[in-house]
Amino acid sequence: xxxxxxxxxxxxxxxxxxxxxxxxxxxxxxxxxxxxxxxxxxxxxxxxxxxxxxxxxxxxxxxxxxxxxxxxxxxxxxxxxxxxxxxxxxxxxxxxxxxxxxxxxxxxxxxxxxxxxxxxxxxxxxxxxxxxxxxxxxxxxxxxxxxxxxxxxxxxxxxxxxxxxxxxxxxxxxxxxxxxxxxxxxxxxxxxxxxxxx
Amino acid sequence: xxxxxxxxxxxxxxxxxxxxxxxxxxxxxxxxxxxxxxxxxxxxxxxxxxxxxxxxxxxxxxxxxxxxxxxxxxxxxxxxxxxxxxxxxxxxxxxxxxxxxxxxxxxxxxxxxxxxxxxxxxxxxxxxxxxxxxxxxxxxxxxxxxxxxxxxxxxxxxxxxxxxxxxxxxxxxxxxxxxxxxxxxxxxxxxxxxxxxxxxxxxxxxxxxxxxxxxxxxxxxxxxxxxxxxxxxxxxxxxxxxxxxxxxxxxxxxxxxxxxxxxxxxxxxxxxxxxxxxxxxxxxxxxxxxxxxxxxxxxxxxxxxxxxxxxxxxxxxxxxxxxxxxxxxxxxxxxxxxxxxxxxxxxxxxxxxxxxxxxxxxxxxxxxxxxxxxxxxxxxxxxxxxxxxxxxxxxxxxxx
Numbered sequence: 001x002x003x004x005x006x007x008x009x010x011x012x013x014x015x016x017x018x019x020x021x022x023x024x025x026x027x028x029x030x031x032x033x034x035x036x037x038x039x040x041x042x043x044x045x046x047x048x049x050x051x052x053x054x055x056x057x058x059x060x061x062x063x064x065x066x067x068x069x070x071x072x073x074x075x076x077x078x079x080x081x082x083x084x085x086x087x088x089x090x091x092x093x094x095x096x097x098x099x100x101x102x103x104x105x106x107x108x109x110x111x112x113x114x115x116x117x118x119x120x121x122x123x124x125x126x127x128x129x130x131x132x133x134x135x136x137x138x139x140x141x142x143x144x145x146x147x148x149x150x151x152x153x154x155x156x157x158x159x160x161x162x163x164x165x166x167x168x169x170x171x172x173x174x175x176x177x178x179x180x181x182x183x184x185x186x187x188x189x190x191x192x193x194x195x196x197x198x
Numbered sequence: 199x200x201x202x203x204x205x206x207x208x209x210x211x212x213x214x215x216x217x218x219x220x221x222x223x224x225x226x227x228x229x230x231x232x233x234x235x236x237x238x239x240x241x242x243x244x245x246x247x248x249x250x251x252x253x254x255x256x257x258x259x260x261x262x263x264x265x266x267x268x269x270x271x272x273x274x275x276x277x278x279x280x281x282x283x284x285x286x287x288x289x290x291x292x293x294x295x296x297x298x299x300x301x302x303x304x305x306x307x308x309x310x311x312x313x314x315x316x317x318x319x320x321x322x323x324x325x326x327x328x329x330x331x332x333x334x335x336x337x338x339x340x341x342x343x344x345x346x347x348x349x350x351x352x353x354x355x356x357x358x359x360x361x362x363x364x365x366x367x368x369x370x371x372x373x374x375x376x377x378x379x380x381x382x383x384x385x386x387x388x389x390x391x392x393x394x395x396x397x398x399x400x401x402x403x404x405x406x407x408x409x410x411x412x413x414x415x416x417x418x419x420x421x422x423x424x425x426x427x428x429x430x431x432x433x434x435x436x437x438x439x440x441x442x443x444x445x446x447x448x449x450x451x452x453x454x455x456x457x458x459x460x461x462x463x464x465x466x467x468x469x470x471x472x473x474x475x476x477x478x479x480x481x482x483x484x485x486x487x488x489x490x491x492x493x494x495x496x497x498x499x500x501x502x503x504x505x506x507x508x509x510x511x512x513x514x515x516x517x518x519x520x521x522x523x524x525x526x527x528x529x530x531x532x533x534x535x536x537x538x539x540x541x542x543x544x545x546x547x548x549x550x551x552x553x554x555x556x557x558x559x560x561x562x563x564x565x566x567x568x569x570x571x572x573x574x575x576x577x578x579x580x581x582x583x584x585x586x587x588x589x590x591x592x593x594x595x596x597x598x
Contacts, residue, residue, distance in 0.1 A: 018555065040555055048561075048582075055529065055559050056585035058593065062548065063561045072549055 005173045005190055006032055009082060009108055012166060012194050013037050017079035020044065020104060022066055022096070023086035027054035034059070039080075044070075067091040070099040078104040085190070087111040088144045098160060101197050106165070110192040113169075115149035117186045134172075134189055150184060150191045157195055166194040221291065222257040222282030222299045222306055229253050229322060232355050239317075239351060245342035249331065252356050253278045253322020254314035257298060258306035260360070265594055267362045268304055268587070269353065270294060270313045271370030271377035274444070274501055275493060277321035280313035281306075296576040297369075303580035304369065304587070312360070316377075317352035318344040318501055320494035327428065327494040339425030344500060346373070346508045350380045354388070366594055367391035367587055368526075371572035372539065373501070376401075376508045379547070383510055386525040391590040393583060395531035396572040398543040399517050399550065400509035405538055408447050409502035412440030416495045425496050437495040438486030445485050450535040450568030454478065517550040524551075528558040529586040531579065533571035559586070 006029050013019060017039050021030045024043030027050075033039045042060035045051050054061035062072070067090060081104030087093050088111055100107035112134055113119075122130040129139040137144065148156075150169075157164055169181045169188035181188070232239075233249030240246050255278045260267060270280050272293065281298035283291050294313075298304045304311050315323035318341070326341035357365065368389055370378045375397025382392045398405075419436030421427055446454075458478040462468070465475060474480040514520035530548050532541035541562055551558035563578045565571040572579075 042552070042558075048578075051559070051561055052582045052585050055561075055582050056589050058589040059559075060527075060557050061559045063559075072545055074553065077553070 003028075003173050004176055005084070005110055005170055005192060008168050008170070008177070008192055009084065009110065010036055012106075012108055012192075013039060013080050013082075016040070018077070020073070020078045020081045022070075022081065022083045022100070023089070024050075024054060024059075024061065024084075026050045027057045027059045027061065029082070029084055030054070030059050031057050066096060069095060070103050073099075073103045075102055076105065080104055080106045080108060082108045084108075084110045085112065088147045090146060093146045093148075094156065094160075097156065097162075101160075101162060101195065106194060106196055107162075108192065108194045109153070110190060111148065111153065112144075113150050113185070113188050113191050114147040115151065115185050116189050118189075120186075150188065153191065153193060157193070161198050162195040163198040164193060164195050166192070168192040220299045220301050221295065224285065225255050225257065225279070225282035225292075226284070227253050227255050227278050227322060230356060230359055232359075239348070239355070241342055242345040242347045243343045247317070247324065247342060247344075247348075250317065250324045250352060250355065251322070251328070252314050252317075252324075252352060253319075254312060254356055255279055255281070255292075256310060256312045256360075257281055258308070258310045260310040260362070264362055265364075265366060266308060266591070267310045267312065267357075267360075267365050268367040268369060269357070269365050270298065270304070270311060271353070271368065271374035272313060272316065273370075273372035273374050274498075274505065275441075275489070276374070277319065278313050278315040278323075279321075281311070293573065296574065297580065297583070303576075303583040305584070308591075309366065309587070312356070314353055314356050316349040316373075316501070318349065318497060318504065320497040321492075323352070325494065326425065326496035326500055336428040338428065338496060339499075341496070341500065343503055343507075345504050346376045346380050347384060349504065350377055350384065353377070353381070354385065357388070363388070365389050366591060367393060369393040369583070370397070371395040372397055372569065373505055376505070376510075379510045380508075382524045382526045382528070383520050386523050389526045390594045391529070391587065392524075392526040393529045393531070393586065394547065395544070395579075396533055396536050396539050396569055397547075398539050399520075399547050400511065401506050402539070402543060405447075406506045408443060408538075409506055411443050413499050413502060415439040415443070416498060419495075422495065425499070427495070432490070433495045434490040437490050437493065437498060438483075440495075440498055441486045441489040441493075442482045445482060447538045448569040450537065450566055452535065452566045453568055456566075517546070518553045521550050521554050521556060524554075524556060527586075527590055528556065529561065529583065530558065531561045531563060531572070531582070533567070533569070533575070534562060534564045535566050536569045536571060538569040 019039040019041040021043040030041045044062045051063045081100040119130040169184040170190040231251040238246045238248040279292045280294045281292040300307045315321045318325045320327050326337045330337045368378045375394035378394045416436035419433030421431045422433035461477045463477045463480045511517040511520045532544035548560040
């Protein structure tokens with residue numbers, strides 16, 4: 001499937017930048033960035049199988065656990081640090097955001113917006129934890145342990161002294177964003193934030 | 199340069215009987231002697247050595263473009279026999295048979311895989327037990343101190359002889375990993391892919407300490423006679439003790455507990471003597487004894503010395519600057535229970551490579567086998583190594 005969120009992230013990455021992709025999975029986004037933007041890219045990933053897939057694509061990847069932080073990465077060593085749709089799976093998401101702006105100049109974080117109307121509707125009307133196409137897990141068996149909303153993330157940026165360079169909203173990873181976003185807090189399923197230290 | 203008569207063909211892996219599927223088959227060790235007049239090998243410690251004989255084995259076929267050669271470097275007690283068997287009666291295959299063979303991670307259907315006994319070794323290459331042509335007697339401790347850099351220079355003699363200008367890959371664990379790092383740093387144009395595992399950029403203090411215990415055991419054996427014991431009884435007891443100590447460092451607490459526990463060997467209760475009551479004692483004694491049948495005590499001294507001297511950053515300001523000119527892509531692997539070279543030592547290598555923006559991947563294998571894991575954990579390693587070699591092969595351009 002053509003991932004619009006990847007395309008939007010790519011548009012935010014300067015040509016030839018040094019890029020670190022956290023929880024990079026099988027390296028699909030990283031490989032696209034190398035191909036389209038000629039970045040010097042590398043990833044961090046916890047799954048053996050996913051690391052192997054990255055290596056098979058010719059990518060540099062560090063087999064590691066993000067919950068331990070980015071201790072092996074130097075300050076300001078990267079132009080861009082990306083965390084795509086994984087913030088909510090981390091044990092210490094605030095620590096990671098802090099680490100991202102320590103290691104990189106620009107941090108790009110995309111996450112599912114837990115205040116989307118569909119989530120609110122399931123909670124409000126059904127009184128059930130939301131299960132959807134994007135969040136297909138049951139509450140007792142989900143890797144998504146730290147959901148947040150767009151407003152939550154804006155507040156986190158304020159508390160961490162981060163300036164929001166870009167905020168983008170998607171209804172889904174497959175559909176292009178609306179030209180004029182309406183009530184993104186309610187309508188956006190996915191948000192993409194590009195932030196720097198102020 | 200001369201060669202022993204019958205061992206001439208490159209890529210010659212005779213078809214033979216072998217019960218193992220995916221085996222490199224029946225293989226033969228080959229020997230090459232470099233003895234041209236007017237040449238010498240200058241050693242890092244200041245001496246020189248010439249002529250030099252190297253024992254090696256090769257599996258698979260070298261491509262016409264000479265772009266599929268992979269050299270494997272052995273560790274302290276290894277030798278050229280990395281894969282296959284010497285005869286159908288051999289009980290054991292080569293030391294890295296788990297990784298080398300048709301369809302394995304180092305696929306001999308695709309790659310030409312070479313392994314040479316290191317300079318200073320005792321399994322066919324020139325070492326302290328070899329005859330010094332100047333005296334007609336074994337070198338003994340007149341053999342010069344050799345380093346990892348000297349071992350690599352000797353390997354290059356072999357690669358030049360085989361017509362391989364640039365290796366597709368160099369792969370090694372432990373001391374083999376040090377040779378990979380040294381090759382990548384000192385001869386960047388000769389290597390495309392580097393796979394280093396269970397190793398370090400510089401020999402750690404604890405490892406030096408254990409090696410010193412081993413050396414002291416050998417030198418304390420009255421039969422060592424200052425290293426000039428050939429023709430008499432060798433310092434077998436000292437060498438056996440050295441091996442016992444070394445062997446413990448290759449295992450892990452969990453693995454030893456699982457394998458032996460506190461089980462007694464064939465007796466119902468303690469013997470209240472110093473004989474080998476426990477299975478683990480018997481096992482270590484056997485390991486020590488078996489080692490003396492195939493390994494030379496002086497080689498143990500020389501090779502552990504080379505290990506202890508190894509520091510990839512020695513001729514540079516730092517490890518980061520040592521890696522500045524490397525041209526190869528790296529895959530660095532660690533093993534979780536390896537306490538001789540724990541994961542942090544491999545991360546240090548990757549960290550230094552990243553600092554110079556080199557292409558480097560790090561992979562940690564979860565294993566309870568300890569340092570020995572790199573010889574054993576086939577299923578856990580072969581995927582990532584195979585993927586690394588495969589993708590690297592696509593970007594490789596051999597020199598014309």
